[in-house]
Amino acid sequence: MTVKSATAKIWWYVRELTGETAYERYVAHVRKDHPDAPVPSRRAFERERTDRQEADPRQGFRCC
Amino acid sequence: MSTATTGLDPRKTRSIVIWTVVALVGAAGWTMLALSRGEEVSAAWMVAAALGSYAIGYRFYSKFIAYKVLKVDKTRATPAERLDNGIDYQPTDRRVLFGHHFAAISGAGPLVGPVLAAQMGYLPGTIWIIAGVIFAGAVQDMVVLFFSTRRNGRSLGQMAREEIGPIGGAAALLAVFAIMIILLAVLALVIVNALAGSPWGVFSIGMTIPIALFMGFYLRVIRPGRIAEVSLIGVALLLIALVAGRWVAKSSWAEAFTLSKESLVIWLVAYAFVASVLPVWMLLAPRDYLSTFMKLGTIGLLFIGVVVAAPSLKMDAVTDFATQGTGPVFAGSLFPFVFITIACGALSGFHSLISSGTTPKMVEKETQVRMIGYGSMLLESSVAIMAMIAACVLDPGLYFGMNSAPAVLGAEVQDWVSTIQGWGFTLTEADMAAYAKSVEEATLWGRTGGAPTFAIGVADIFASVTGDGLKAFWYHFAIMFEALFILTALDAGTRVGRFMLQDTLGNIYKPLKRVSWWPGLIVSSAIVTGLWGYFLWVGVRDPLGGINQLFPLFGISNQLLGAVALTVCTTLLIKSGRLKWAWVTGVPLAWVATVTLTASWQKVFSADPRVGFFAQGDVAQKQIDTGLKPNGQELTAKELDDAHTIVTNTTVDGVLSALFALLVILVIADAARVCIKAIRHPASVVSHEEPYVESKYIAPAQLFPTKEEKAELRAAGLGSGGGRTDGPREEVAP
Numbered sequence: 001m002t003v004k005s006a007t008a009k010i011w012w013y014v015r016e017l018t019g020e021t022a023y024e025r026y027v028a029h030v031r032k033d034h035p036d037a038p039v040p041s042r043r044a045f046e047r048e049r050t051d052r053q054e055a056d057p058r059q060g061f062r063c064c
Numbered sequence: 065m066s067t068a069t070t071g072l073d074p075r076k077t078r079s080i081v082i083w084t085v086v087a088l089v090g091a092a093g094w095t096m097l098a099l100s101r102g103e104e105v106s107a108a109w110m111v112a113a114a115l116g117s118y119a120i121g122y123r124f125y126s127k128f129i130a131y132k133v134l135k136v137d138k139t140r141a142t143p144a145e146r147l148d149n150g151i152d153y154q155p156t157d158r159r160v161l162f163g164h165h166f167a168a169i170s171g172a173g174p175l176v177g178p179v180l181a182a183q184m185g186y187l188p189g190t191i192w193i194i195a196g197v198i199f200a201g202a203v204q205d206m207v208v209l210f211f212s213t214r215r216n217g218r219s220l221g222q223m224a225r226e227e228i229g230p231i232g233g234a235a236a237l238l239a240v241f242a243i244m245i246i247l248l249a250v251l252a253l254v255i256v257n258a259l260a261g262s263p264w265g266v267f268s269i270g271m272t273i274p275i276a277l278f279m280g281f282y283l284r285v286i287r288p289g290r291i292a293e294v295s296l297i298g299v300a301l302l303l304i305a306l307v308a309g310r311w312v313a314k315s316s317w318a319e320a321f322t323l324s325k326e327s328l329v330i331w332l333v334a335y336a337f338v339a340s341v342l343p344v345w346m347l348l349a350p351r352d353y354l355s356t357f358m359k360l361g362t363i364g365l366l367f368i369g370v371v372v373a374a375p376s377l378k379m380d381a382v383t384d385f386a387t388q389g390t391g392p393v394f395a396g397s398l399f400p401f402v403f404i405t406i407a408c409g410a411l412s413g414f415h416s417l418i419s420s421g422t423t424p425k426m427v428e429k430e431t432q433v434r435m436i437g438y439g440s441m442l443l444e445s446s447v448a449i450m451a452m453i454a455a456c457v458l459d460p461g462l463y464f465g466m467n468s469a470p471a472v473l474g475a476e477v478q479d480w481v482s483t484i485q486g487w488g489f490t491l492t493e494a495d496m497a498a499y500a501k502s503v504e505e506a507t508l509w510g511r512t513g514g515a516p517t518f519a520i521g522v523a524d525i526f527a528s529v530t531g532d533g534l535k536a537f538w539y540h541f542a543i544m545f546e547a548l549f550i551l552t553a554l555d556a557g558t559r560v561g562r563f564m565l566q567d568t569l570g571n572i573y574k575p576l577k578r579v580s581w582w583p584g585l586i587v588s589s590a591i592v593t594g595l596w597g598y599f600l601w602v603g604v605r606d607p608l609g610g611i612n613q614l615f616p617l618f619g620i621s622n623q624l625l626g627a628v629a630l631t632v633c634t635t636l637l638i639k640s641g642r643l644k645w646a647w648v649t650g651v652p653l654a655w656v657a658t659v660t661l662t663a664s665w666q667k668v669f670s671a672d673p674r675v676g677f678f679a680q681g682d683v684a685q686k687q688i689d690t691g692l693k694p695n696g697q698e699l700t701a702k703e704l705d706d707a708h709t710i711v712t713n714t715t716v717d718g719v720l721s722a723l724f725a726l727l728v729i730l731v732i733a734d735a736a737r738v739c740i741k742a743i744r745h746p747a748s749v750v751s752h753e754e755p756y757v758e759s760k761y762i763a764p765a766q767l768f769p770t771k772e773e774k775a776e777l778r779a780a781g782l783g784s785g786g787g788r789t790d791g792p793r794e795e796v797a798p
Contacts, residue, residue, distance in 0.1 A: 011292075016160040017167075018291040018353060029150030046288040050345040052151075055579050057344075057559035058219070059152065059422060062352070062552065063169045063414045 022049065083123065090116015097187060097381065104376035107453045110186070111370060114194055114449045118442045121198035126438040129203060133637070133645040134210045136430040141759040143216045144426050145788075153217075155761060156426040157785045158435060162767075164426070166440040167356045168418045169205070170363075172251055172550050173408025173622075174448035176514035179521075180615060181405045182455040182463065183393040184386035186379050188402045189452055196403070196410030197445035200652035204626060205415045206437030207633040207649055212420035213427050214753045220420045224632050224731070226752050227639065232734040235727045236628050240417070241564050242724070243621040245592070247414070248557045249599030250618040251550045252336075253610050256328045256600070257513035258543050261506050263321035264313040265540060266328075269547045270321070271305035272354065273335075279350035295353045299361075302354065306544055310536070313504065325604045332554065333597040340558040340589050348555050355549035362545045366450050366522060373528045379456040379463065384487075392468035393512070394612055395674035400663040403656075404619035409448025411656060413625025415441065428786060431765035439767075451514075454521025461491030462499055462520070466511045469609030473510065480509060502532070503539035512611040515546045561592040602713050607706040608680070616667060617717055623660045624728045627653060631735045638739045639749050657732060664725035668718055677718035684710035760790045 015021050023045050030039050040048070053059055072080075093113030096105055130136050147153040156164070181189035212218055218226070221240065225233025259265045279298045283289065312321060323331070339347045389397035394405055408414070419437060427433060455463060464484050473480040477493055484491050500508045503523060508516065519542035527535040563579070565588045570577030576584045603610025630653035637646045670676030673683045683694075684707040691699055699707065742749050763786025764773040780789050 013160065013163070014292050016157060017163045018295060018356075020289060020291040023289050025154065026150040029148065029154070033148075043288045046283065047345075049151075050343070050349055053349070054344045057556065057563050058417075060352070061168070061417070061422070061556055061560055062355075062549070063171050063173070063408075063412070063418055 083120070086116055086119045088116075090120065097190065100381070104378060105381075106374050106376055107370055107457065108374045110190060110377070110449060110453060113190070114446060117194050117198060118446065121202070122438060122442060125198060126202065126206065126434050129206065129438075129648055130431070130434040133642065133648050134207065134433075136210065136433060138429055138431045138765070139759055140430055141757040141761065142213055142427050142430060143424065143754070144428060145759060145761050146754075146757055147216065147425075152422075153425045155428040155763075158428060158432045158763060159767065159785075161423065161426050161428075161432075162436050162440060163360075165418065165423045165436050166443055167359060168422065169412070169415045169440060170359065170444045170447060171408070171553055172254060172515075172546050173412060173414075174444055175451045175518050175546060176254055176615075177406040177408060177619070178448045178452040179455040179514035179517050180393050180467065180611070181402050182379055182452060183383065183391045183467065184398055184402060185382040186377055186452055186456045187381040188386055188398055189406055190449065192402055192406055193410045193445055193448045193452065196406070197441055200626075200630075200656065201409075201411035201415070201445065202438040202441035203649060203652060204411060204413075204629050204633065205419050205441045206433055207637075208416045208629055209419040209424055209427070209437035210430070210433045211633065211636050213424040213430060213433060216754055217421060217425040220416045220629055220632060223420065223636075223752075224628065227632060227635050228731070228735045228738050232631075232731045232738075235730045235734075236632075237564070237568075239621070239625055239628055239724070239727050239731075241561065242720070242727075243413070243625050244557055244561045244564075245595045246599065246614070246618050246621050246720075248336075248554055248561070248596040249603060250611075250614050251553055251557075252329075252332050252596065252600045253603045253614060254513040254515050255547050255550050256325050256332065256604055257511060257611070258515040258519070258547065259323070259328055260325045261322055262313075262543075263318040264309040264504060265543050265547070266321040266323055267312040267317075268302075268305045268309035268540060268544050269551070271308070272302065272351070272544075272548060272551070273347070275301045275305065276347050276350040276354060279353070280346045283350065284345050291353055294350070295357050298350065298354045299357050302358070302544070302548075306537070306540060309540060310504070329597070329600055329604050333593050333600070335551070336554040336558050337589055337593045339555040340562065340593070341585060348552070348559070351548075351552045351555070355552045358545050358548055362542070363447055363450070365526070366454075367446075369522070369525045369529055370450060370453055373525050375453070375457040375525055375528065377453070377456040378458065379460050383460075390674070392464060392472040394616060395672075396616070396663075396666060400659040400666070401616065403659045404616055404623060404663045406448065407619050407622040407626075409445050409451075411623065411626050411652070412444075413622050413627070413629055416625065416629035428761060428763040429759070429765060432763070435766055451518055451521075454518050454525065455514075457521055457524055458517065459489075459491070459495075461485075461489035461495065462508070463517060464489060465491055465496055466508050466517050466520075467514075468510065469512065469612040470510050471608050477509070502535050504536040505539075512609060514611075515543060518546070519543045558589060558592050558596075561595075562588045565591060602709075602716075605709060606713060607710060613713065613717060616663065617720060620660055620663050620667070620721060621724055623656050624724050627656045627660055627728050628731050630656065631732055635735045635739055635742075639742045640751070640753075641746065643743060653732075657728065660728060661725055664721045667721040668725075677714040677721065681711045681714035681718070684708075684714070761788055762786050 023042050026045060027039050030037050089112050093109045093116055096109040097113055144153050144155040148155065178189050178193065215223065221233060221237050224236040259269060275298055279294050282294050312318060385391035386398045394401060423436065427436065461484055473483050481491060481493050496508060500506065503520060519539045522542040523535045523539040526538040566576050566579060566584060575581050599614065603614045606613055630649045633649040634646050634653055637649060666675050667677055671679050673679045687693060687699060687707045693699060762776055762780050762782060769777065769784060777786065
């Protein structure tokens with residue numbers, strides 16, 4: 001494994017783990033299952049994401 | 065080895081050889097830990113014992129549970145696949161979900177309990193951490209995760225209501241709420257004890273607020289969703305704040321950041337109230353990214369530090385406090401109190417809330433519950449082992465000087481030193497001052513709560529690699545690391561408590577259910593912060609030492625939630641016709657119920673005022689009635705005040721212990737009724753499991769794919785992350 005591919009893998013993992021890829025995955029999901037549906041902008045999507053946590057704080061709750 | 069003579073294929077032979085070596089390494093570790101007397105043992109042996117045992121537990125026991133007991137089915141579609149909405153239900157790469165799940169279950173708990181339990185020596189706690197996780201804690205996490213996955217990710221409370229009945233369900237809900245309050249109070253108390261009189265600590269923790277606000281603003285306005293980059297910026301700012309803390313502590317500003325315990329309580333409660341009312345994006349979400357980064361990073365560093373430095377354990381294997389039950393950190397004998405004190409890391413009921421709810425909606429394959437449920441918990445347990453090592457590499461005299469309740473040590477510094485010397489440890493006043501100076505703190509006496517002890521242990525281990533010059537930095541780094549996620553937990557926990565309160569009270573007064581209704585939001589936030597704030601205040605003012613009083617209560621409540629979760633699991637095993645395997649969760653349930661109920665019994669009924677809450681209250685009441693201390697002197701006004709405080713506190717704590725015990729008995733009795741009915745009339749059982757749907761998804765079960773899985777992935781044209789076999793392919797892992 002080269003240094004470049006190892007770095008790429010780590011970066012992939014960090015982006016996945018932090019949830020940075022949530023938008024990309026959502027867009028991919030909409031495109032696949034509902035090809036004609038409109039896709040929200042990233043800004044709107046991220047806002048909705050935190051609003052959802054606001055409405056039900058049990059999502060993403062951390063433990064002791 | 066010739067395969068012709070053994071009749072085994074080479075793969076099997078290799079596997080036998082490898083696992084024999086693993087078993088031998090683990091056995092060697094245990095032997096060294098258990099047999100050495102009078103000489104210092106290297107922490108490397110503890111690591112060997114732990115890792116060897118985990119590997120065997122994972123390879124054999126978790127496999128047995130997954131395939132024989134739960135019968136995980138890789139052809140069955142998980143809710144993530146069936147209900148995929150691209151938001152909360154979505155198949156997530158097993159390695160990513162492992163990280164998510166681990167970050168969600170691990171917090172300050174496994175760092176505190178083992179440090180306190182070290183007063184009985186390193187051996188009792190270590191045995192419980194390792195045996196407890198293999199046979200109880202990891203089993204609970206995995207079985208709850210499995211059953212919740214089969215039920216579209218229903219929460220523990222919902223499963224208790226559905227499978228046991230409304231009484232069991234209501235008791236479980238009440239238990240969760242009460243535990244949340246105690247948990248928040250204890251976590252906050254840990255932080256108060258770590259930050260009191262420490263301008264360096266207060267400044268750097270305080271700076272996390274503007275840093276988080278900046279990150280929140282960045283994510284909301286400047287570059288939405290770029291979480292990884294903003295987290296890296298945040299961590300860099302955090303390290304700058306940490307270094308700057310040292311300058312502040314040495315400057316004329318130091319006084320402004322030197323806070324008493326009482327003022328810290330007010331700051332913390334006010335912070336948590338405001339933070340929980342503010343929108344999630346402003347503080348909570350960015351804070352959470354920061355603390356996750358710091359958590360994973362520090363745990364990684366700690367593993368490396370322990371392995372590279374291989375420090376010696378200075379604490380005895382078993383101290384006299386283990387047998388006599390007269391420990392200064394927490395009172396009571398080894399059984400049941402070691403098993404209460406170490407909850408997270410061995411068995412933590414709280415994990416059942418994560419294993420049901422969030423994680424099951426993201427599992428790609430049923431077969432992965434083993435790696436995610438059982439595996440994450442093993443990792444958390446190893447964090448607890450690291451905490452045990454951090455506490456035991458310190459001089460025992462220092463350990464007891466930091467962790468003893470003030471009431472045990474005496475009134476003056478000379479008394480403190482002579483009490484500790486009286487226990488047979490070498491410690492002088494100058495030693496203590498030198499330790500404090502080495503980490504640039506004003507004093508280390510009576511710094512209870514576990515965080516300062518853990519931080520000194522970590523600083524010791526890291527400094528032996530990086531040199532003593534950085535010791536103070538590492539100490540404050542460790543404090544910051546704990547404080548950061550405790551503050552996040554205070555905010556998040558207050559929100560969850562508020563949500564539960566709104567949900568319940570909303571049945572009486574409708575508008576309360578609407579989470580966006582401001583008056584309801586403010587009032588319920590105030591109630592929740594007020595409740596844990598009360599216990600925190602009491603803990604700080606407690607003449608007997610708050611950790612000493614509150615921590616057992618926290619342990620009991622957490623284990624009680626574990627008992628509820630294991631009851632739900634056992635009921636589900638029996639109801640699904642697996643009576644002969646019910647012992648898998650039934651035995652841990654019997655154990656944790658015995659431990660919790662014995663501990664509650666002793667906390668309520670013990671005549672020993674050090675252990676029993678009411679006995680303690682009686683002693684204080686007698687002093688109030690007679691106006692005299694046990695030695696015949698008259699009470700001063702302050703002592704009279706203290707006595708009144710003790711009477712109130714012990715009554716509240718005693719009533720709570722009794723309430724917890726009653727709740728667990730109620731849930732178990734209700735579940736027993738359901739189980740007996742299910743055994744007598746199997747036809748009457750209604751399954752709440754979602755019906756079988758065939759999976760169109762391919763993904764390996766373990767971290768590394770097997771030969772067969774690799775072939776399957778290759779045939780479907782997928783990467784090592786797996787993916788769908790129908791429709792257009794999603795982007796997969798490299």
